[in-house]
Amino acid sequence: MDNLNVDRSKRKVLIQKGLIYLFLVIFALFIIIPFYWMILTSLKDIDRIQTEIPPSLIIGFKDMLFSNYIMALNAAPYLRYMLNTVIVAGISTVGTIITTVLASFAFARLNFRGRDLIFMLLISTMMIPGEMFVITNYITVSDLGWYSPLGQTQTQALLALTFPFMTSVFYVFFLRQAFKTIPDELYLAAKVDGTSDFKYLWKIMVPIAMPTIITITILNAMGTWSAYIWPNLVTAEEEFRLVTNGLRNAYVDFSGMVAYNEQMAAAMIVTLPLLIVFLLLKKYIMRGVSRSGIKG
């Protein structure tokens, strides 16, 4: 009798485990399907897409049209957009790191009048929706002569795309936390040895907080890669835009003949670098995520 009970409860546990895995597999499929559909469609022949109803869910290797990717790259100036994006990400990331390291050091390590009040004020701006800033920044960027609907130079476009994003309250908050964990004894010892504040920051704090700085770099670069709204607002010429702008601006065909395969190939070209960065640098990205408060 006892044996029977043990068997039954064992079976019950097994069934429960099975159900948990089933549930997880269903939702994992839900997550993966859009990626799969994107890749699949990007490799299909356009005739096949438009004649096969219902669409095939799998295609053989010999039917894969990798040339769709070349077509997509040629349909819009993607290489140009990528170059722009890399330049913009590079400039804004270097700028952000410099301003963030300096400000975080002041908040974490230096003693000055009104420090906590100023820090609180900065933190409270994080809850304000970005749209409130965008309106004035659009005017400011126009007033500075960096943007005009009539035209702009490459330098003006770069200034408009990078300058407003050379610092971030969230990153200051994030890096200050990392700096705070460095023991005061190190600072005092360095002071006794006559090390200047700047040297201490550069030689001791920055190396110790490197993982956090790497996280900031990755998040900032990925943010630029996915930026859409601001570049759309402040670039007058098609050729100054960033990769994500190219996605929605190209392939919009009102005749109803959309090259879905090329469209998905383009989407894939934008998505793939993000996925690769995520898979390679997962632990750095996750560190930032657990601290970022507001996100859809």
Next chain:
Amino acid sequence: MLEKKSNIKAWFYLLPAMALLSVFTFYPLFNAFYLAILRDFSFLNRTASGFTLFGNFIEVIKDRNFAIAMKNTSIIVFVSVPISVLVALFISVGLNSIKKLQGIFQTIFFLPYVTNAIAIGMAFAFIFHSDYGLFNTFLGWFGIDPVNWIGMGASWSTAMFALLIFTVWGGLAFKIMVFLSGLQSIDKQYYDAARVDATPRSRVFRRITVPLLSPMIAYITITSFIGAFKAYRTIIGMFGPTLRPPGTLSKDSLITIVGLVYQSLRNADTIGEISRAASASIILFAITLIFTLIQMWVSKKRVHY
């Protein structure tokens, strides 16, 4: 003392960040209120004919698009967030209870976090394509006829359904991450005690997991409400800059409050549009402020059981 006050030095370190924040964050914050009270502000000449306290707000609210935007935004917020919080909670509890394959599942569930809303929105748009799409193929397996979800002349409700699926998809990753870290910090003793007493799984979930996770559930729900109020990119991704299925009227638009702001901003040269954009952004700010205050109130209470 080594640690004396060093005001001048501190400001030297703060200067670059504070200068940029002053121009691109603090000033715009006040200026938004200023722009919102200008009457007939012309962006081209930078002139206005005077002040009006609520004139621009009234114009925004009276506009037909405002009601549509409020309706759409509210649906996105109050339908997609509860669903994704609930699903994320179940997924996290499931993930936390398994050992085999946990890492792979975790990576898969986190994938949407880094992806680009525009690119994935385009993939979703093609999933919901009436002829070549995956979703209708899937429905076909159950004998359901193809539906025109977001294609030419599609109805508002089917388009909203598709958008909600995409929104839930995009919102899961962050919530799962937060819940998972919360679950991993729950003391194992509670579960050990429950196991000794042979408490059924469903009861452990209701009596231990949910109460201990309740502060986190409240935090995620409210911050997700705030985040969902800012929905815009997902709609661009799925429907393009028109924010609605092709061949439909503007009453069927999926425009949101943020959509209103950018619509006005794109017509910046029209007199008064900048002020209307500022007013709409202040309305959005007021809504998120209310939720932030609720958030602070809830987290202060921090009732666990």
